[in-house]
Each structure stands twice: as structure tokens, then as C-alpha cells.
Amino acid sequence: MKNRSDLPSIPQAAFDWYDEYAHGDIDRRTFIRRLSTLGVAGLTVSAVSSALLPNYAMAEQVSFNDPDITAKYIEIDAPSGHGKAGGYLVTPNKVTKDNPAPAVLVVHENRGLNPYIEDVARRLAKAGFVAFAPDALFPLGGYPGNDDEGRAMQKTLDREKILGDFTDAATYLKSQPITTDKLGVVGFCFGGYVSNQLAASWPEMINAAAPFYGTPPTADLQSIKGPLLLHFAELDQRVNATWPDYENALKTLGAQYEAHMYERVNHGFHNDSTARYDEKSAELAWQRTLDFFNQHLS
Structure with a gap:
């Protein structure tokens, strides 16, 4: 994900919630529910979750x-x-x-x-x-x-x-x-x-x-x-x-x-x-x- 210019800035809270989710402190349902409370212009739950969750096609450098x-x-x-x-x-x-x-x-x-x-x-x-x-x-x-x-x-x-x-x-x-x-x-x-x-x-x-x-x-x-x-x-x-x-x-x-x-x-x-x-x-x-x-x- 070297270029995310297609998305508005993701609030820090979303990154913090993803960290909790990735380390097992909250489940996926709770993570998605929290994302739905953001209400940031131009950001949907789908857009934020797809940006935070891995897209391994983007990761190949070699x-x-x-x-x-x-x-x-x-x-x-x-x-x-x-x-x-x-x-x-x-x-x-x-x-x-x-x-x-x-x-x-x-x-x-x-x-x-x-x-x-x-x-x-x-x-x-x-x-x-x-x-x-x-x-x-x-x-x-x-x-x-x-x-x-x-x-x-x-x-x-x-x-x-x-x-x-x-x-x-x-x-x-x-x-x-x-x-x-x-x-x-x-x-x-x-x-x-x-x-x-x-x-x-x-x-x-x-x-x-x-x-x-x-x-x-x-x-x-x-x-x-x-x-x-x-x-x-x-x-x-x-x-x-x-x-x-x-x-x-x-x-x-x-x-x-x-x-x-x-x-x-x-x-x-x-x-x-x-x-x-x-x-x-x-x-x-x-x-x-x-x-x-x-x-x-x-």
C-alpha cells in the first residue's frame, strides 16, 4: 500500500482499534462495529477496513x-x-x-x-x-x-x-x-x-x-x-x-x-x-x- 492517495486520512483511532484486533484484544465484529462510528467524510467502513486489512498483492518487492x-x-x-x-x-x-x-x-x-x-x-x-x-x-x-x-x-x-x-x-x-x-x-x-x-x-x-x-x-x-x-x-x-x-x-x-x-x-x-x-x-x-x-x- 505504498500509495493511498485514493483515501482520505484515516483517523488514528482506526489504527489503534486495528492493533487491538490484530493482537486478539477485540474480535472482528467489534473492530468493524467501532469503524462504523467514525463518520469521517469520504470514508466508509468497507473502505477503512479494506485499507487496514492486508492486501498481499501490494507487498511483493522481490x-x-x-x-x-x-x-x-x-x-x-x-x-x-x-x-x-x-x-x-x-x-x-x-x-x-x-x-x-x-x-x-x-x-x-x-x-x-x-x-x-x-x-x-x-x-x-x-x-x-x-x-x-x-x-x-x-x-x-x-x-x-x-x-x-x-x-x-x-x-x-x-x-x-x-x-x-x-x-x-x-x-x-x-x-x-x-x-x-x-x-x-x-x-x-x-x-x-x-x-x-x-x-x-x-x-x-x-x-x-x-x-x-x-x-x-x-x-x-x-x-x-x-x-x-x-x-x-x-x-x-x-x-x-x-x-x-x-x-x-x-x-x-x-x-x-x-x-x-x-x-x-x-x-x-x-x-x-x-x-x-x-x-x-x-x-x-x-x-x-x-x-x-x-x-x-x-
Whole structure:
């Protein structure tokens, strides 16, 4: 949704309600009912909801058929999680066992491996990294094709087993002959939390973590070392409320971190499939992320 000039400005309340809906605090019916109370000239409930809900046709920046990369779905052993895990592996075509590249684990939001996250993995491969985006919903058959059902499915899974799947995915990446011994992780929303948690629980395995609007680790915080590159959205009250205590802990621990607050943008501003997307901030955050990985994983 890089260009929404066809719509009047969407009130901030609508973004806040969408955030509540996306994180399970209200159901879809309540979300739509609240939208109907806006009464903004030129905006209908249908127009607002279609702008806020994902349109994944808008999210592709790097094609599956890009000649510089190879993308495929794979299955791996995940003894720390659900026994088996699966996801989307994307490799630069120039990478071989004689010319390995650093790897980046990509962690999706709270709804499974949707097309936006797959595109993020392709963007990383296009930039020269071996990227793997596991699907937490793999034990249930994988991402179902829509976020509502995916969100409901992910809520039924044990979070510790999900973390185990991602940990084993990280181990898999590091063990591949086409990857170096350097591994980064980037995640969004729930994936931002997972990125923080992996950096805390497995500091020797994660060489650089770049969480986007993620909450702090819930365990092993005392072990976190960094480096961390943390991205926050100024209007994201829910996640931002957790940052002061997290930052104080990072300072106390002497962890290496860099944090950026992007002005006048909402939670999910990097996701270019909805009206929350802010092109300027998203591109700046992404370039910072690539520079960060190039610095710490090369």
C-alpha cells in the first residue's frame, strides 16, 4: 500500500482499534462495529477496513522468480519444538559452499508465514544473505491463506514449542555448508519478541538481532549481550510502554544496542500490505537493518 492517495486520512483511532484486533484484544465484529462510528467524510467502513486489512498483492518487492535468488519450502527436524518444522528458504544464487554467506532467520507476526514475510526473506536474499522464514503454523498444516484464521491457529500453539522450532531453525541455518558461522535474526511484532528472546536465551548463537516493534524477552534477560537494533513506532503505545524498563535493563547489563523511534507511524509500519505502511520510515528502517547485518555478520 505504498500509495493511498485514493483515501482520505484515516483517523488514528482506526489504527489503534486495528492493533487491538490484530493482537486478539477485540474480535472482528467489534473492530468493524467501532469503524462504523467514525463518520469521517469520504470514508466508509468497507473502505477503512479494506485499507487496514492486508492486501498481499501490494507487498511483493522481490519476485519469487527473481534471477538472483532461489526460493523453496523446506522441512527440518525440530526436536526442541514440535519435532518437525517447515518454512521458506531463500538463497542468493551466487552462494556456494566455497562462497558461503551469512544467514538471517526471519520471524513472522502472530499469524503465520504470510506473503509479506516471504517477501522479506526474498529481500534479504537479494541483499546477499541466506534467509530462512519458518512457519510457526507448520504443525497445523501451515499458514492457511488468511490472517484471521492464521491468528486463531497460532493462539492454540504452545509458545515454548514455537520458540523451540525457531531455535532449531537457527541451528539448522548455522550448520549449512553454504552459510558462515554468523547468524542474524529479524522479526516483526510477535517476531520482534522472538528476536529479543532468541538474543537473550542464545547469545552465542545469535550474532545480531533486529526486532521491529517487539516486546522484551520474558526469560534469560540477564544473558543478553547484543548487538541489537531495535525499531519502534511512535504511535505504538502498547509496545512502547515496555521499552523504558527494557532499555534500563540493557544499560545495566552493558548490552550493545541501538534503538530508533520512527515519528508519526503505527505498529506495523514496515508491512507494506496495509495502510499502516509508511514508505519513508520503512525504507529507512530496512536500510538500517541491512547495514547492521552487513556490519555484524560479515
